[in-house]
Amino acid sequence: MSRNLSSVLIANRGEVALRIIRACREMGIRSVLAYSQGDKDSLPVQLADLAVCIGPAGVAQSYRNLHAVVSAALTFGAEAIHPGYGFLAENSEFAAMCEAEGIIFIGPGSDIIRRMGDKIEAKKIAREAGVPTVPGSEGAIDRFDEALAVAGEVGYPLLIKAAAGGGGRGMRVVENPETLERDLAEIMSEAEVAFGDRAVYIERFLTDVRHIEIQVVGDGVSTVHLGERDCTAQRRNQKLIEEAPSPVLDSELRSQLARSAIALCQSVGYRNAGTVEFVFDNRERTFYFIEMNTRIQVEHPVTEMVTGIDLIKLQLHIAAGNPLPLSQDDVAFRGHAIECRINAEDPDQGFRPAPGTVARFRSPGGFGIRLDTHIESGYVIPPFYDSMIGKLIVWGVDRDEAIARALRALDELCVDGVTTTARLHAAILNSEIFRDGQFNTAFVADFLAAREPSRA
Structure with missing residues (x-):
């Protein structure tokens, strides 16, 4: 019991x-x-x-x-x-x-958080578990001659990443050898200030990739996966729209990703919920491990919508000392889900935060609609914290219906008194390239650059 x-x-x-x-x-x-x-x-x-x-x-x-x-x-x-x-x-x-x-x-134990939070250590664990990693340095780089040697092996462009970085911070793209020494010194200095750790590593910078992650949950002995989420629609490495399943994976690639994520978790005896993140090379149609998030993700409702599994309850169940209450055969996937992160920001002003009083709030409704938010009419959005005020999650029998439902829900959503990114989300979902599904992590930046500021 x-x-x-x-x-x-x-x-x-x-x-x-x-x-x-x-x-x-x-x-x-x-x-x-x-x-x-x-x-x-x-x-x-x-x-x-x-x-x-x-x-x-x-x-x-x-x-x-x-x-x-x-x-x-x-x-x-x-x-x-x-x-x-x-x-x-x-x-x-x-x-x-x-x-x-x-x-x-x-969550997992402190040792697992520490090991997986160090991206150099996490890559080593992944390699030992047989999980593909992006070509690059096998350990920390702290000298120019070491960086130059790695560059000679993997070629340009390169990506210098802080070992303790996260959330899109602590990264620098190096296009040619002329700037390598300067970029290395600057990113090490930035890493020390931002994360208290100067350690960096170098990877090949892949230019045509998608960001795909696997939701996992384990009890320290067994691990199951709950499918993938495609988080390719990003701005400055910050996710804007997430969906499940990914529109570009076939069944074999989907299985390979899931097996890699489970192998990584099993190798460390992972406990509780976590997410294994990969980049998917569109040209080569292969994937590489980049990091693991040892926590519940912002976008976890996407997985809940296609599996019917409450991830927070599952976390609480495991934390109480219970074994996983389900096996892999118990996990079934149905339909398509999309999440839009709604921020109190002004896209016309470089996404400047827009705190203030919510004069009137109306939540969208209807079949397949979920809005996770803490705001209400009269709520004062404080200026001290992240600008996300809610997550609109929709479900459809297929991707086309999910997009249509998301557009309908965004149209119904009303947050008077503050500026939000809701209209931008609608514009992205309405775009031909998003509907087609064949895009990469540069898509949002290109989309924003092509739009007139007055329509942002």
């Missing part, structure tokens, strides 16, 4: 905090929300069983304050902590602190 957690502290905010609160409520788990002063009037604060202010609006004093979060869990009797995504979700020190205090960290 499976057991449930009794009380979970949620160390996050916004829509993901609300998502976890709702899963806890359905499972009979007491939710304790750790919130900042900047979120005191938010919907998650209103709906949690208990809400505890842990600091001022600034994230360093609240959501990234390890000691404040752990202290709140201990003080208010939380058995476990769910970090959501961002903030402390992939902080191995935080996970280790939870372990030391006897608090269940809802």
Whole structure:
């Protein structure tokens, strides 16, 4: 008989905090929300069983304050902590602190977070598990002569990446040998400032690729995959639109990707939910491992829509010490799902954040529509945090229906008082190249460059 957690502290905010609160409520788990002063009037604060202010609006004093979060869990009797995504979700020190205090960290162990969070170490683990990796340096590079030797092997253009980077940061493309020395020095300096780690590595820069990731979940012994998500529609390495399944994979490639993701997880005894990310070379029709995210992803609802599996509940079930409640044969895929990340940003002004008061809010509805959001009429979007205010997720029997349904839902969505990216999403979904499905990670940049600012 499976057991449930009794009380979970949620160390996050916004829509993901609300998502976890709702899963806890359905499972009979007491939710304790750790919130900042900047979120005191938010919907998650209103709906949690208990809400505890842990600091001022600034994230360093609240959501990234390890000691404040752990202290709140201990003080208010939380058995476990769910970090959501961002903030402390992939902080191995935080996970280790939870372990030391006897608090269940809802995610993998601190050692796995540390190893997979170091991209150099993660590539080594992948290679040892037989997973293809992008040609490049096998370890950290800290001297120009080493970089020059790697460049001679893999050719230009190159990509220099911070070992501790993430979220699209800590990367630099090098087009020719004339700038290599300068670029290497600059990205190492930037990596130290941004991540506290100067370590970088070098890969071949693939110019015609898609970004495809595999959702996995494990209990430390067994691992199952829940299919892929195609996250190719990006701006400056930040995902805008995600979909499942990928429109470019055939059944054999899909199976190869899934087998590679499971092999990687099995090699480290992975526990809880995670995502194995790959680049897919459109020309060669092959794939390479790039990194693993040891947390729930922003785009996890895409997978939920095509599998019918609640990933947050699955996380909570595994964290309670239960084995996986399903085998690979139990996972079935149906239809097509698309997610649009709706941000309070102004595309006409270089995507400048647009915080402010939501004068009127209307959510789209109807068959196959899901909107994960924490905003409501009268809500004041604070200027302190990420500008994402919601995720519109739609399901259709096929990709064409999903696109049509997403366009209908975007038209129904109303967020008066602040500028959002909803109209831009509609324009992208309406574009011929997106509908065709044959594009790469440069698609959004090319699309934006071709549009008149007045129509953004």
